[in-house]
Structure formats: C-alpha cells, structure tokens
Amino acid sequence: MTLLPAKKTTRRIASKISHHFTRTRSSTRSIQKNRHERPQKPIIPFISHLKQIDDPESALRLFHEYQRQGFKHDYPSYAAVVYMLSRRRHFEALQTFLDHIRDNKIRCQETIFIAVMQHYGDCGLSDRAIQLFKQIPSFNCNRSSESFNNLLNVLVSNGRVSDAKDMFSRSSMMGIRLNSVSYNIILKGCVRNDEWVEACSMFEKMLDRKVPPTVVTYNTLIGFLCKKGDMEKAFRLLDDMTRKAKYPNAVTYALLMEGLCSIGKYDAARKLIFDMEYRGCKPGQVNFGVLITDLGKRGKIEEARSLLVEMKRRKFKPDVVTYNIFINYLCKEGRATDAYKFLVEMQVEGCQPNSATYRMMVDGFCRIEDFERGLRVLNTMLTSGHCPRVDTFCSLIFGLCEMEKLADACFVLEEMEKRKKEFNSEAWEALTRHVCEAEDTHALLLLSELVIDTHDD
DNA sequence: TCAGGCCGAC
Numbered sequence: 001m002t003l004l005p006a007k008k009t010t011r012r013i014a015s016k017i018s019h020h021f022t023r024t025r026s027s028t029r030s031i032q033k034n035r036h037e038r039p040q041k042p043i044i045p046f047i048s049h050l051k052q053i054d055d056p057e058s059a060l061r062l063f064h065e066y067q068r069q070g071f072k073h074d075y076p077s078y079a080a081v082v083y084m085l086s087r088r089r090h091f092e093a094l095q096t097f098l099d100h101i102r103d104n105k106i107r108c109q110e111t112i113f114i115a116v117m118q119h120y121g122d123c124g125l126s127d128r129a130i131q132l133f134k135q136i137p138s139f140n141c142n143r144s145s146e147s148f149n150n151l152l153n154v155l156v157s158n159g160r161v162s163d164a165k166d167m168f169s170r171s172s173m174m175g176i177r178l179n180s181v182s183y184n185i186i187l188k189g190c191v192r193n194d195e196w197v198e199a200c201s202m203f204e205k206m207l208d209r210k211v212p213p214t215v216v217t218y219n220t221l222i223g224f225l226c227k228k229g230d231m232e233k234a235f236r237l238l239d240d241m242t243r244k245a246k247y248p249n250a251v252t253y254a255l256l257m258e259g260l261c262s263i264g265k266y267d268a269a270r271k272l273i274f275d276m277e278y279r280g281c282k283p284g285q286v287n288f289g290v291l292i293t294d295l296g297k298r299g300k301i302e303e304a305r306s307l308l309v310e311m312k313r314r315k316f317k318p319d320v321v322t323y324n325i326f327i328n329y330l331c332k333e334g335r336a337t338d339a340y341k342f343l344v345e346m347q348v349e350g351c352q353p354n355s356a357t358y359r360m361m362v363d364g365f366c367r368i369e370d371f372e373r374g375l376r377v378l379n380t381m382l383t384s385g386h387c388p389r390v391d392t393f394c395s396l397i398f399g400l401c402e403m404e405k406l407a408d409a410c411f412v413l414e415e416m417e418k419r420k421k422e423f424n425s426e427a428w429e430a431l432t433r434h435v436c437e438a439e440d441t442h443a444l445l446l447l448s449e450l451v452i453d454t455h456d457d
Numbered sequence: 458t459c460a461g462g463c464c465g466a467c
Contacts, residue, residue, distance in 0.1 A: 114458070124467065149458050158467085184459040219460040251461045258462080289462030296463095324463035356464040363464090389465075 046071060047080045056090040060097070079112050086119040091128070101139065108139045114150045121154030126163075129154045148176045152185045161189035180206075180214045187217065191224040199224070215241070219251050226259025234259055250276070250284035257287060261294040269294070285319045292322060296329035304329075320346070320354050327357060331364030339364050340373070355386040362392050371399035375408055382415060390421050401433075410442070 046066050053059050063081055067073060078101055085094040094116070101108065113136050120129040133151045136143045148171065155164035168186050171178050183206045190199035199221065206213055218241040225234035234256060238248060253276045260269035270291060273283050288311050295304035304326065311318055323346040330339035343353060343361055353361075358381035365374035374396055381388060393416045400409040 118458090122467090146458055153459070181459045188459070214459080216460045221460095223460065249460095254461055284461090286462050291462090293462055319462095321463045326463090328463055354463090359464055 046073065046077050050080050050084065054088075056085050056088050056093055059084055060093060075106060075108065078106050079109070082112050083115060086116045089119065089123060091120070091123075091125070098139075102135075105140065108141045110136070110141055110144060110147050113139070113141070114147050117147065117150050117154055121157055124158060126154050126158040126160055143174070143176065145176050145179050145182060148174070149179075149181045149185060152182060156185055156189040156192065161193050164189050178209075178211065180211055180217065183211055184214065184216050184220060187220045191220060196224065213244075213246065215246055215249050215252065218246060218248070219255060222252060223255045226255050226262070229259065229263050231256075231259050231263065248276075248279075248281060250281060250286055253281065253283070254286040254290050257290045261290060266291070266294055283316070285316065285322055288316065288318070289322055289325060292325045296325055299329075299333070301326070301329060301333075318346075318349070318351065320351055320357065323351060324354075324356050324360065327360050327364070331360050331367065334368055336361070336364035336368050336370065336373075340377075343377075353384075355381075358384075358386050359388055359392065362388055362396065366392065366395045366399060369399060371396060371403055371405070372408075375400065375412070378412065378415075387419055387421075390416075393421060407442075 046063070050059055050062060053062060059081060063073070063077070078097075081097060082094065082101075085091075085097060098116075113132060117129040117132055120126065120132065129151055133143070133147060136147060148167075152164045152167060155161070155167065165186060168178070168182065171182070183202065187199050187202055190196075190202060203213065203217070203221065206217070218237060222234050222237050225231070225237065238252065238256065241248060241252075253272055257269040257272050260266070260272070273287055273291075276283055276287070288307060292304045292307055295301070295307065308318060308322070308326070311322075323342050326342045327339045330336070330342070339361060343357065346353060346357075358377060361377045362374050362381065365371070365377060378388065378392075378396060393412060397409045397412050397416075400406075400412065
C-alpha cells in the first residue's frame, strides 16, 4: 500500500526533471542567440519543485536526483531542504543533511540554524538545540546575539531556566553581547518560576548596565503581576513606564484587562478600552479578545456577540483568534451548529480559519455526534493543509463506524495512515467489529493492509 | 529573536 504511491511519485519526479532539463536547454539557446539582451532572472526549478512534495524521503531523493542530473545546488537549495526536514520533524535525516552541508563547505546563514533550533525546542529537544548552537561556527557562520537569544528562549520554554541563566552569565566567553531581548527572556524565565525578587533584581541589572528596557520588558513584569491579581503594582509599573517614555502598547493594556477580568472586574477592563484610546493607544484585536474570552467563560455568548458587532461598527476587523473564541465556547456548550455559523461568517468576511478553528469544529461536531458534518469539516481541513489530532481522527472513525458508514470510516483511516498517525485501541476495536459484522470486502482488505503496515513499522 | 486574546501538545 505504501510502495505503490512511492513508485508513482518517483515516476512523476523523473518526468518533471526531464521536462525541466529540456526547458533549460532551450532557454540557454535563446540567450546565446540574443547576446545583447539582458539575461533573464534564473528560475529556481529545484525549490519550486520541492514545494510540491510533502514527504521528506521524496524531497531528499529529488535533491540527489537533481544533483545526479548535473544540477548544481546552491545555498537556497540547501536551506529549502533544511527548512522542510525540520518543519516535518525528520531530525535524523536533518542531521545527516546538515553533516553533508558542513562536509561540502556550503556557507550558511544564521537564520537556518535559528529555525532548526526553534523546531528542536518545540519538540522538547533542547539538548540538540544547544549542540547545534555550539556547532554554528563549524558551518563557516558567525554566531550573533540573535541565535544566542533563540537558544535562551528554547531553554526557558523547555523549563530549563537555570541552564538559561547559566548560559546568560557565560555569554561574553562566547563572544556574545547581551541585549534587551536577552534580558527579557531571562525575565520571562524568572516570572515563570515565580521568582519575582530575582526578576526585579534582573531588571535593576539591566538599568545598571545601560541595557534599555523595552515595552516587552515592562509587559513581562506587568503580565506577572496581573496573573497574581496584584493590580495596584501593575498599574504603578504602567505609570513608571509612561514616565520613562516607554509607551504602553495594546498588549500592555490587554494584560491589565486580563488581570481585571480575573478578579471579576469586567466593567473596569471594558473601560480600559476607552482609556487607552484616550491616551493615544489604538485598541487591537487582542483587547477585544480578552473581553470576549471573559464573557465566553461566563457563558455570556450573546453579550460577546454584541461586542463583536460593536467591533465591526468601529471598524476593527475581527481576526481568526476572535472568531475562534466564539467557536470554542459554542462547541464546548454543545452548540456546534451555532459555532459553524461563525465559521461561515468569518470566511464571508475574508478571514481564513486556522488549525485551531478546524480542530474545535471537528471536535464540536463529534461531541454532538454529528459525524457526517464532522467529516465534511475534516475534508475542508485536510484540503487546506491542516491536520487534526489523533484523538479527533479516532472519535470520527468510531462515530462513523457506529453509524455504519464504513466507507467514510475507511477514508478517515487512510488519511490518518497517509499522515503516519497511529490509532488508539478503541478505534481499532470499533473498526474491526464493524468490518466483521458488515462483511465489507473493501474495508476488510484495507484493514488487513493497515495491520500489516502497522506491524512493518 | 523577547511580551499578548483561541486549540492543545508539552
């Protein structure tokens, strides 16, 4: 089952490559014929070709195939493959490819290492990020505070605050100059660990060392105080920053509004929208988002809805997150049909749903056992390039089986298999039981193939 | 690159 499509892909790649080479040869002839004409900007066939491929194995095959055909890969080619492998989280293949880059002495830019380090961090592989950071110079590339700060951020995001502080204190030995962002990340680590006193001393150090605090610095501190409900201190910091001409932005106000909502002062939070405008700070989506979230939490969807109307009236175009708040609360209340109206509305208004929108919507339909509509949303989700979670896949399969919609259940299974998602035992059981009961030959065949595939893995 | 309203993983 997995072999056949792979062969097809290879054939498609081969025919595209030969097509490309005939095109390149004819364009070379035309350049030679008209020497006085300015040569056209070279097309980047490999990269545009790579974009049409989703699986990393085929991407690597394509890379080497081009090379075999005499195509000389340059840095953008290498970078595109690195981005793809790290985005797809094929870290073993990525490591091999990076070794290949180093061995071939391809000069790299710092940005690709930053991207890879972030992906490592997102997958909890902070040690790999450290290792890569150490290796950057061996790629003939200079390390700046940008990659250093990214490493700090990976460590803090993975809960390794003390390692980040350690790294921070050894920055000069690595030839790195600390900047506001470095301090902000360490501040974030302190407040995450509830170390308020240390955060304050770090802030003092910043001032002593003439590293200027930014609005982000203040927001980190204000955010902490607001989460603790210490609104008095939070507003004092707001005054402090204004005095120092570090003007609060929409995020600053959003943090304060969130704090007020958390202590039950919704009206005061709402009033801040007017205050900020009065002080010359334009409210953003985030500010309305905070209010709508609070209303949603308290089940006041209708009031939230009128806030949305007010937003539109005041020419604030709601974004995807704003709509997602509605969809989230409606789905949780078992009102997936109403939530779906928001999905339609947002698209009518020219706002594209994201993965969160689809996830909530599919789960919402599954919750009210409307698996057919769930499947329809899943289809749209897949065609727009988003992927549901395993649990969502499973509850859809389970539900479709219960409804005796075996063909649909098989479709979902195949989509899962394509994305290398593994099903849970509940879905397995439901599927097996229904296939046996229905004596569906196609489903039985598919099932046995899937069992074989799973065992092969 | 760092702060921030939605999912949800970690």
